[in-house]
Structures are given as structure tokens and as C-alpha cells.
Amino acid sequence: MKFTFKQLIIRLLIFGSPIWFLIISYIVFDPFHVIYSYDAYGSNFLKTYNRNRISTETFLRNNPKYKFSSFIFGSSRSSAFLTKDWSTFIKDPSPYHFDAFNDNISGIAGKIKFIEKQGNKISNAILVVDNDTFNESFEKSESIVHLKDYRWEDSTNVFQYHLTFFKSFFKKQYFISFFDLKIFKTFRPYMDEFFKFKYYYTSPSNDFLFPENIELLKKDSLAYYKNDWFPYKPENPKMYEEAIKEHHLKDLRLIADTFESNQTNFKIIIAPLYDQRVFNVNDRALLEKYFGKENVFDYSGKNEFTNYLGNYYEGSHFKPVVGRKIMEQIYQ
Incomplete structure (x- = not known):
């Protein structure tokens, strides 16, 4: 079965909606406070x-x-x-x-x-x-706690800098802890990390x-x-x-x-x-x-x-x- 380009885009949006939700959430909530001032x-x-x-x-x-x-x-x-x-x-x-x-x-x-x-x-x-x-x-670590600011660290690429934080949002289900805490305002033992x-x-x-x-x-x-x-x-x-x-x-x-x-x-x-x-x-x-x-x-x-x-x-x-x-x- 062949799909038109429009149908392909619609399917990608539907099946990719969870990913899009997380991407948009990252941009909106700025969990690491590195996007906005x-x-x-x-x-x-x-x-x-x-x-x-x-x-x-x-x-x-x-x-x-x-x-x-x-x-x-x-x-x-x-x-x-x-x-x-x-x-x-x-x-x-x-x-x-x-x-x-x-x-x-x-x-x-x-x-x-x-x-x-x-x-x-x-x-x-x-x-x-x-x-x-x-x-x-x-x-040289990708620790989001220790990453040097690209505005004064000459060797740091701005895209790589933000990409490191973005990837960390998905590591070890960080985003699950983030939304759990944000919605229910309750600290749970599994969030300790x-x-x-x-x-x-x-x-x-x-x-x-x-x-x-x-x-x-x-x-x-x-x-x-x-x-x-x-x-x-x-x-x-x-x-x-x-x-x-x-x-x-x-x-x-x-x-x-x-x-x-x-x-x-x-x-x-x-x-x-x-x-x-x-x-x-x-x-x-x-x-x-x-x-x-x-x-x-x-x-x-x-x-x-x-x-x-x-x-x-x-x-x-x-x-x-x-x-x-x-x-x-x-x-x-």
C-alpha cells in the first residue's frame, strides 16, 4: 500500500506523538534552566x-x-x-x-x-x-552538573552544549522523575539519583x-x-x-x-x-x-x-x- 506524503506526515505525527510531547515539554519547562534566562x-x-x-x-x-x-x-x-x-x-x-x-x-x-x-x-x-x-x-565528562558554560569556555560548541542537556532529559528515565515530582509534588525514593x-x-x-x-x-x-x-x-x-x-x-x-x-x-x-x-x-x-x-x-x-x-x-x-x-x- 502506498502512502501519499501527507499521509506519511500524519502517521509520523501520530506515532511519534510521545516523542514530540517530550521534546516540546523540554523546551517549555526547561528542566535544567539552560534554555531561557x-x-x-x-x-x-x-x-x-x-x-x-x-x-x-x-x-x-x-x-x-x-x-x-x-x-x-x-x-x-x-x-x-x-x-x-x-x-x-x-x-x-x-x-x-x-x-x-x-x-x-x-x-x-x-x-x-x-x-x-x-x-x-x-x-x-x-x-x-x-x-x-x-x-x-x-x-571531558558529559556531566550536566559540571559542564562549562559555552559563553566563556572557548572549546565548547553551543549546539553540543545544549545537546548534552537534552540527552540527559531521557537518560535513566529522568523525565519520569521530573513529571512525577512536578505533578504530585512528592519526593519518592527512586528519585534520589x-x-x-x-x-x-x-x-x-x-x-x-x-x-x-x-x-x-x-x-x-x-x-x-x-x-x-x-x-x-x-x-x-x-x-x-x-x-x-x-x-x-x-x-x-x-x-x-x-x-x-x-x-x-x-x-x-x-x-x-x-x-x-x-x-x-x-x-x-x-x-x-x-x-x-x-x-x-x-x-x-x-x-x-x-x-x-x-x-x-x-x-x-x-x-x-x-x-x-x-x-x-x-x-x-
């Missing part, structure tokens, strides 16, 4: 939102008004350094938090280049670093907050610190192995040169991690070589911050109370 991102989910995108978009939307000149860089661990706290030390009413999940040194360098392209002067800066800052684990902890993103400063963790702490702090978010750590943790490799030096040089040309008042903070492992001494020496010993502050290992469990939300993130105390020390 948003005034604010509010409370979102760690496993489905890309912090690089949020940081870049929030910067671009607010920069014309605020002309940001003070920036906090790093991974989500930099969240402990709140812009409202930092503002009092640098006398800038509008600092900006330009971080990303698991951001590494190339991501930080890329953001600094992007800021300069927008015509902004970098007057003040904080770089929060740790061993993972020199890790490329997510560099996609929707876990809620976080909050402020605007215009783009700070990264932990409201759900704070709520759990208020409810029962004793129970909170007994859960498995806090892994075992040995009594005498080993020093980290060298993490800074030859190919990282160009990014360190770019950042150092940019700070020099901008006459930036900057601080390099080696994070006080829960594991209490000491940042490698050779890596610290390299940071001191590029940025000056007087600008590098090492809070790794055992110290007043890492000795107290109550300073942490879990094994990866320390609290703003630690960030405030560190800023008090380094700006005195």
Missing part, C-alpha cells in the same frame, strides 16, 4: 542544575547594574565565604560569587578571562583552592546556601552529626600528593598576570577540609611563587577549624562561620 534561581537541586550556568547567567543579568569588581572563585567549598561578610572587609557593597561545582583551575582561569572580556576591573578577589582544584576528573538536596542561590550576589542542612541541624543536631555524611578519618592523615602539574602553570600564570594588571587585592585560601590532610608543601610553594607568600593562606591539616565537627555540613563543605573567621584573620 532567569532573574533568579532560588532553590534548586544539586543533581540537576549546572552551577557554571547559574553563575554565568546571574553575572550577565546583573553586571550592567552593579558593575561587579570583587569576585570569589572556587568550587562549592567557597560557599562558606559569603559576599555580605566579605563586603565589610573590602568596602565593596556588591561583591560577586563566581563559583561552580567542582570548579578546577582551568574553570577559574576561564571565568577570569570572561570577566575581563566584559570590561570589568577585578579590584578584589578570593580564590578558595584545595587538592581538587587541580583535578581534571570532570573536564536525580533530586537530592535542595540548595539556594541568592541574587544578585550569587551566594550558595544550604537551607535544608540548616533546617535538619535545627531539628536535631545530635542526630545530624551521627549520619554517614561524615566519613571516618585517621588520627594522622597523610599529606596530599602533588596535584599541580606542568599544564596547570599556564592557568596560574594567567590568573597571576591578570591580578597584577588589575592591581587586584587578592587572597589565595587553601581550604580547611574535613579530612585534615595537609595540602602538599610543593604545591603550596608553587602557589607562593606565582601569587606571593604574603597572599597564600594555608588552612589545611589539623587546626582550630578542622578539629571541630560542628564547622561542617558534611565531609565536603564547611560552614560560613568558618569563612567569616578566616576573613577576619587574613584581612587584619
Whole structure:
């Protein structure tokens, strides 16, 4: 039996309707918030939102008004350094938090280049670093949480960027969880892979907050610190192995040169991690070589911050109370 072209199109539309529905739904709902521009991102989910995108978009939307000149860089661990706290030390009413999940040194360098392209002067800066800052684990991955924004990452193709997010909508039935949660407003155990902890993103400063963790702490702090978010750590943790490799030096040089040309008042903070492992001494020496010993502050290992469990939300993130105390020390 032969079909006319019109009949063929009709059949394709009928039998392909479920696929068309999903495609249209993806465009309409923008589940990963990467198609459209948003005034604010509010409370979102760690496993489905890309912090690089949020940081870049929030910067671009607010920069014309605020002309940001003070920036906090790093991974989500930099969240402990709140812009409202930092503002009092640098006398800038509008600092900006330009971080990303698991951001590494190339991501930080890329953001600094992007800021300069927008015509902004970098007057003040904080770089929060740790061993993972020199890790490329997510560099070539298609993780939608870690994908770098195509607007400042030269090697990223805009079509490939959006295609990665689109494909993720169908991976492991993500869309089923998405519509289930959207329609019934009920979290179910099977959604855990996609929707876990809620976080909050402020605007215009783009700070990264932990409201759900704070709520759990208020409810029962004793129970909170007994859960498995806090892994075992040995009594005498080993020093980290060298993490800074030859190919990282160009990014360190770019950042150092940019700070020099901008006459930036900057601080390099080696994070006080829960594991209490000491940042490698050779890596610290390299940071001191590029940025000056007087600008590098090492809070790794055992110290007043890492000795107290109550300073942490879990094994990866320390609290703003630690960030405030560190800023008090380094700006005195």
C-alpha cells in the first residue's frame, strides 16, 4: 500500500506523538534552566542544575547594574565565604560569587578571562583552592552538573552544549522523575539519583546556601552529626600528593598576570577540609611563587577549624562561620 506524503506526515505525527510531547515539554519547562534566562534561581537541586550556568547567567543579568569588581572563585567549598561578610572587609557593597561545582583551575582561569572580556576591573578577589582544584576528573565528562558554560569556555560548541542537556532529559528515565515530582509534588525514593538536596542561590550576589542542612541541624543536631555524611578519618592523615602539574602553570600564570594588571587585592585560601590532610608543601610553594607568600593562606591539616565537627555540613563543605573567621584573620 502506498502512502501519499501527507499521509506519511500524519502517521509520523501520530506515532511519534510521545516523542514530540517530550521534546516540546523540554523546551517549555526547561528542566535544567539552560534554555531561557532567569532573574533568579532560588532553590534548586544539586543533581540537576549546572552551577557554571547559574553563575554565568546571574553575572550577565546583573553586571550592567552593579558593575561587579570583587569576585570569589572556587568550587562549592567557597560557599562558606559569603559576599555580605566579605563586603565589610573590602568596602565593596556588591561583591560577586563566581563559583561552580567542582570548579578546577582551568574553570577559574576561564571565568577570569570572561570577566575581563566584559570590561570589568577585578579590584578584589578570593580564590578558595584545595587538592581538587587541580583535578581534571570532570573536564571531558558529559556531566550536566559540571559542564562549562559555552559563553566563556572557548572549546565548547553551543549546539553540543545544549545537546548534552537534552540527552540527559531521557537518560535513566529522568523525565519520569521530573513529571512525577512536578505533578504530585512528592519526593519518592527512586528519585534520589536525580533530586537530592535542595540548595539556594541568592541574587544578585550569587551566594550558595544550604537551607535544608540548616533546617535538619535545627531539628536535631545530635542526630545530624551521627549520619554517614561524615566519613571516618585517621588520627594522622597523610599529606596530599602533588596535584599541580606542568599544564596547570599556564592557568596560574594567567590568573597571576591578570591580578597584577588589575592591581587586584587578592587572597589565595587553601581550604580547611574535613579530612585534615595537609595540602602538599610543593604545591603550596608553587602557589607562593606565582601569587606571593604574603597572599597564600594555608588552612589545611589539623587546626582550630578542622578539629571541630560542628564547622561542617558534611565531609565536603564547611560552614560560613568558618569563612567569616578566616576573613577576619587574613584581612587584619
